[in-house]
Amino acid sequence: MLVFVFGILGIIPFIIPHPAVQNVDEYLRNNLLKILAAFALILGLGSLLRVHIDKMKRKGQNWQYSWVLILTFVVSAIIGLFGGVNGTGILPTRIGSFPFDIWTIYLNVEVPLGATMFALLSFFMASAAYRAFRARSTEATLLLAAAFVVMLGVLPFGNRISPHLPSFAQWIMDVPNVAGQRGILFGVALGMLATALKIILGIERSWLGGGGE
Amino acid sequence: MKTTDLLMKIDRRIIYLILLVVVTLPLIFPSVQSVRVMPPVEKLFNAIDTIPADKSLIIDFDYDPQTLPELEPMAIAILRHAFERRIKVLALSLYVQPLGLATNALNQVTAEYNSKASTRADSIIYGRDYVFLGWQPPPLVPILGMGESIINVYKTDYYGNQTDTLPLMQRIKNYSNVGLLVSLSSGDPPRWWIEYAQNRFGLHVGAGITAVSASEFYPYLQTGQFSGLMVGMKGAAEYEEIVSSQMGIVGRRKASEALPSLTYAHLVMIAFIVVGNIGFFIQRRHK
Amino acid sequence: MTLSHDPWVWISAILSIAILSFLFRDNPFYKLAEHIFVGVANGWAVTFYWHNVLMPSLFNPLFRQGQFLLTIPFIIGILYLTRFIPRVSWLVRIPIGISMGYAVGASIPAVSQAYIIKQIQGTILTPENFQAWNAGTTGIIWSVILLLGVICTLSYFFFSREHKGLLGVTSRIGIVFVMIGFGAAFGYTVMARISLLIGRLQFLLGPWLGIID
Secondary structure (H helix, E strand, O other): OHHHHHHHHHHHHHHOOOHHHHHHHHHHHHHHHHHHHHHHHHHHHHHHHHHHHHHHHOOOOOHHHHHHHHHHHHHHHHHHHHHOOOOOOOOOOEEOOEEOOHHHHHHHHHHHHHHHHHHHHHHHHHHHHHHOOOOOOHHHHHHHHHHHHHHHHOOHHHHHHOOOHHHHHHHHHHOHHHHHHHHHHHHHHHHHHHHHHHHHOOOOOHHHOOOOO | OHHHHHHHOOOHHHHHHHHHHHHHHHHHOOOOOOOOOOHHHHHHHHHHHOOOOOOEEEEEEEOOHHHHHHHHHHHHHHHHHHHHOOOEEEEEEOOOOOHHHHHHHHHHHHHHHHHHOOOOOOOOOEOOOEEEEEEOOOOHHHHHHOOOOHHHHOOEOOOOOEHHHOHHHHHOOOHHHEEEEEEEEOOOHHHHHHHHHHHHHOOOEEEEEOHHHHHHHHHHHHOOOEEEEEEHHHHHHHHHHHHHHHHOOOOOOHHHHHHHHHHHHHHHHHHHHHHHHHHHHHHHHHO | OOOOOOHHHHHHHHHHHHHHHHHOOOOHHHHHHHHHHHHHHHHHHHHHHHHHHHHHHHHHHHHHOOOHHHHHHHHHHHHHHHHHOHHHHHHHHHHHHHHHHHHHHHHHHHHHHHHHHHHHHHHOOOHHHHHHOOOOOHHHHHHHHHHHHHHHHHHHOOOOOOOOHHHHHHHHHHHHHHHHHHHHHHHHHHHHHHHHHHHHHHHHHHHHOOOOO
16 A cells, blocks of 8 residues: 555656645655665664674674674774764874775775775686687677677777778667667566556565565 | 697686786886777767856766776766866765765866966866765655755755855756756666656756666667767777867876777787687587 | 885775785685675765765754654654564565655656657657768668667567567567677676776776886
């Protein structure tokens, strides 16, 4: 029932431009949804902490690292909450010329870690390209041929092979790629609409978790 | 046959080492490669360049550390363009992770301009020339809410200032005062801006995306839903090139510096695939 | 080559190398860095959820400015935490239902317009679409290819009939377009992954080792 009511409340502002409807929609979004999203983080955090605390209690595999996770979370949360977003809170976030505010920690810990994790993918892709990408069939050959054209065409080097290669690569993106992707997109969009309607009408209840009422 | 067996069983760490060397050497021994600007990037450049004086540009910073090398050069190039043309900029983020990176990009380009400025009028002043609105969850809240009133969504900016006290926000009320929104993202946000903000409020949207998403987003460029598109590091290099050549803006061009490494890495990847397939076909023939 | 004197640059570099050590094999340094990443990311998120959302949008208006209507979203948000109390965990469906219902409802007109109507408009043969290619009369050919490609791709994903006869022909053409699209996607993916590696190397060789500017 709730999903149905709020689903309708989500659709109506698109159809009825009356200020009363728009004002209610704005209030709903700016107050209710915003605050619910913030509390949803707490749910996520709680789940994460529960998993790791359980692992520590039963001394599961690599349980020692769970200490590291919880410790770094607690320390960075304290620094952020009490040190402030810009290091202007009640907690001092500098020892001499060494800063440790949340922004510095983010730029020097999270950014390199996150960036490097994804940088690993290039190596795995190189290994996969060598071992697994085989032109076993006509379709696979076509895929590889298109890939080679795009890989060469998008770079300045492609212009040196042939001045038409970059344009050909661009044409591949503009015409056959769009055709294929658009066909897939129609299917995805119709599926999304069907699922959305099923959720609003209560036919799809997997979001309840375990098939409740 | 023994050679092909050897090739097929090569240790993956040798492949990693080859890739690492091929990518590292061009960075240590740099060379300059000319960049040809393609139509999607040209369209985006023109869309930004023709923003009327009374309208602003919104930049949606939605890249995280994982996609920083591809999208930060785009952000910096667009900011240089906007500040050079004195286009007023609103910056925001739909997620919490990109906030630090957005601050970095804004601070870097602002410092570049202010180091050359001689008067207050020439300088880039926060609150007058740009505002960093920050982040409000969930994404639907700012995407739909800014169509009615930006200050109702962002009561305070990222730095904690009341947005209704900022000079720029006296003129920029909602999307009708926005000439273009450019979403720099590694995922779905550009689509959300089209789905919600463009459909309901007619907002013009451009996008800077990671190369992984390129093929999925081209249908939106073809329909005109995107006013322009930058794709990956090459797209960033193209924008750096067009901003440099058409506006004479001088500054570090990180994406362009990476092109030689990218070129050799692509050639090596093609070589890996070709060699792997040659070995595969030889082995299959012998079987 | 001038090594950095900034301790934070060294911390960033050491963490980056810890992640890269995974290429050799899984090891304690990698696991440590991984767990630090998750801990700091969540600490960062908590900071901003508190300072940018909960304080200005809920606690300040509710407790300092007397906007008592915000008690409703506050209580509904608290219901997220019932997820951790098994006896009343069913209450978590209320905030989930509200958030999801609104999002799903708002998506129905949005998806129909952006993914279906606009995409159909871009596919049909109209003078605007011919001119959009900026290729003169060749634009008509590209538009025809696009239309045929979309129809053939859709026919490939039509599984209610066996792919024989005309449907067999169109679905085989459709798979060609799909494969070209996937090949183009692969080509760009290679560029994406290599770019991430280049970004990390630019940091390690630049600010840390001082080998490049």
